[in-house]
Every structure is written in structure tokens, then in C-alpha cells.
Amino acid sequence: KNEVEQSPQNLTAQEGEFITINCSYSVGISALHWLQQHPGGGIVSLFMLSSGKKKHGRLIATINIQEKHSSLHITASHPRDSAVYICAAAGPAQGGSEKLVFGKGTKLTVNP
């Protein structure tokens, strides 16, 4: 069993819809990351959460430490949001760095 599970694997939405992507993890973590991988392959960090909720524009990320669960929400989705969204659980590593364990990603397609 993968230590980080995402659902759904694939998601198709119509422009304007509210999107939710879920992430469950089975390991102890110091933080939870959400990343976006563009269709061209580039990867960008969206959020790092250790508790509660963070918002950036139309993106909202929440985490429930007790339930080991995080969600990424996209409000008023747009075709440019089409990408793979990746959840990663962070654990401590040498020298203050962190090791990330990644989910397999959720491929989001937003149709106009």
C-alpha cells in the first residue's frame, strides 16, 4: 500500500465547477505539500501545510492531522487549471531538510 494515496486519479470538470482533490497518508509527517505538474512536465509547489487551511487565489488547501487527510480545492475552475496535482507527505531528514513521499497524482482536465 502506498504511504500517500490520492483520489480521484482522474477528474474531468466543466469550467466554473468547484473541484476537490483528496490526499490520505499513513506516515507521520512534519508537513504536507501540494504541487502542480503542468502538461509540459514542469513542477511547481503550491502549498505547504502543517495544520489548518491555506488559501492562494482560487486554491484552498486544508489538512486534518488527526485523520491524516488533506484536501485541495479549486473554486471557479478554469481550463488553465488543467494539470496533474500531486500531494506529498514530508518527513524529517538529515540536517534539517525533509524527505517527501509523493502520491501518484490526480490528473485534472477542465473543459470550457
Add this chain to the structure above:
Amino acid sequence: NAGVTQTPKFRILKIGQSMTLQCTQDMNHNYMYWYRQDPGMGLKLIYYSVGAGITDKGEVPNGYNVSRSTTEDFPLRLELAAPSQTSVYFCASSLSETQYFGPGTRLLVL
């Protein structure tokens, strides 16, 4: 700032050949990482470094070597390429929490 740069973008290797994937960052980050991404799988950590001269193994280090002689550079070496090393390789760097990723190197071993 160029951020994190990787070369080459794409390479085909024959089984048994060796090569070095280059990674450079100009943000003065202490932490650097190498990941591989296989189709349908999550990214996996190969090696990481917390500063010049200090490296450590990640989840899938077999078949790879790294060195960190400067803060800027973190090359990944494949000594005897195998088909199982066909993948997309990403380098990343961070100062604390946010990791900044390079554009990736696509490697095909035939």
C-alpha cells in the same frame, strides 16, 4: 535568477553506458534533491544533499551516485545504465520548506 537548471533535456543511452545528469541552482539553497518519475507512479527520492560535501540516500539510490562539491551544483551519475533507469529525472532545491524544481531530464535506456 535562472532558478534550477538541468541538462540535458533528453538523452538516449545504451545499456551499460554511463552519464552524468547536471543540476545547478543559483538561489544559494542548502538543500538539493534528485527524484525520478516513472509513468503512473509518484516521484521517488534518489539522493539528497544538505550542503556542500554532505549527501545521503533516498528511497531508490541503487545504480546512482551523487556528489556536492559546491552549493550550486548537484550532479547525478549513472555508472552502468539499465533499462530500469528509463525515467524522467527532476532536480530540486530548497532553503527551508518550498522545493523549487528543475525542468527535468528525460532519459531512455535501450
